[in-house]
Amino acid sequence: MNNNNTQDLINRDQQYVWHPYASASQPPVCFPVARASGVHLELEDGRQLIDGMSSWWACIHGYNHPTLNEAAKNQLDNMSHVMFGGLTHAPAITLCERLVALTPVGLNKVFLADSGSVSVEVAIKMAFQYWIAKGQSQRNRLLTVKNGYHGDTFSAMSVCDPINGMHHMFKGVMAEHLFVDAPPLGFNRPLQAEDLLALEHALGEHHQTISAVIIEPIVQGAGGMRFYNPAYLKAVRDLCDQYDILLIVDEIATGFGRTGKLFACEHAGISPDIMCLGKAISGGYMTLAATLCNDKVIEGIDSSEAGVLMHGPTFMGNPLACAVANASLDVLLASNWQQRIAELEIIMTNELNVVASLNQVNDVRVLGAIGVIELKKPVDMKQIQPAFVEKGVWVRPFGKLVYIMPPFIITDDQLTILCRAIVDVVREITLA
Ligand SMILES: Cc1ncc(COP(=O)(O)O)c(C=O)c1O
Secondary structure, three states: OOHHHHHHHHHHHHHHOOOOOOOOOOOOOOOOEEEEEEOEEEEOOOOEEEEOOHHHHOOOOOEOOHHHHHHHHHHHHHOOOOOOOOOOOHHHHHHHHHHHHHOOOOEEEEEEEOOHHHHHHHHHHHHHHHHHHOOOOOOOEEEEEOOOOOOOOHHHHHOOOOOOOOOOOOOOOOOOOEEEOOOOOOOOOOOOHHHHHHHHHHHHHHHHHEEEEEEOOOEEOOOOOEEOOHHHHHHHHHHHHHHOOEEEEEOOOOOOOOOOOOOOHHHHOOOOOEEEEOHHHHOOOOOOEEEEEEHHHHHHHHOOOOOOOOOOOOOOOOHHHHHHHHHHHHHHHHOOHHHHHHHHHHHHHHHHHHHOOOOOEEEEEEEOOEEEEEEOOOOOHHHHHHHHHHOOEEOOOEOOEEEEOOOOOOOHHHHHHHHHHHHHHHHHOOOO
């Protein structure tokens, strides 16, 4: 235990560091982490927390994984980075080859990017460049659904939910796109004809100015932790085909098994024109993302004035990240991940549903390795965050949502402890 060190770190953190979605002048009190291993985060003061967040969906194999560590160390001895313009290397080539093989049929080319938001920027740029090449530069809008989240850079932000995404704050500086109501809530709720009316109407009226539809498949993450029926995604694909509009599917949160399928698109049996991957692609070890596309998009961009995709980040194809991503795929594909996620789903369903009828709870929903308790009012973060730490778990709610997406390696007992800690904390919340 080192409480002096903890306080010193907190003081310096508050003085110099700006945290996500936080004030710089009134900084939050964050918990310093000393190390992490398996499913545990170890705080500087010695406390061990069971991780319920996989560090924002990414660390699917837990922390300090021997195979991923070894891949990083080996790669470090060869090269940690080389530029990707004019040079290439085995880690990136192997990763791209494997992503093409694993993702839905038709996605044949991979553009490596350095974060999820950048992969969304690249996807949007691909779509715009495609239509400019086709002589249809008036197709300069995107269509999306409310409650979406696609990242924090400007184009990504412009397709986030208009309310959660703070569009009013950036009005005038952010592109304005078309929004229709979010898909109805419920993975198992059958799709009804009226669920598609707004989408059909918007596409019918505006298709000549729309380049692409962008959507998170099956699970809307940071925009509301909402699950929807795969038939909706299938209908989106069909409508895009009908109106000759590109479909961008953002699998950054859902990819690599989280929903029970390797990619959430598989629930609907569709292949998008463009797909974004990130987060768990490197097992959460380091920042890496990818934008995949099909031959239609490639041919379109080939025929543009530039003849090339106008994008190329400095750290594109970082060998260290690619080597770890390959190791992460090895670990995932060698495991019985599908069965394990089905088991995690059952435990979370049984454990979290015990609060479903409480006054303060609006809904409990579970899909794959994602468990969500939606409350009736937003949580008080200053109270709830230390309450979880006191109970020995790491859970980071937002708004009305207390949710978990633990590492796939979590044991039954650890997941039960995690769920019961959440249940205890939720029980203590009052509506007043
Ligand atoms: C669906 C989705 N798209 C894009 C992003 C942005 O990714 P990043 O934070 O790596 O930029 C996120 C991050 O939470 C996400 O959940």
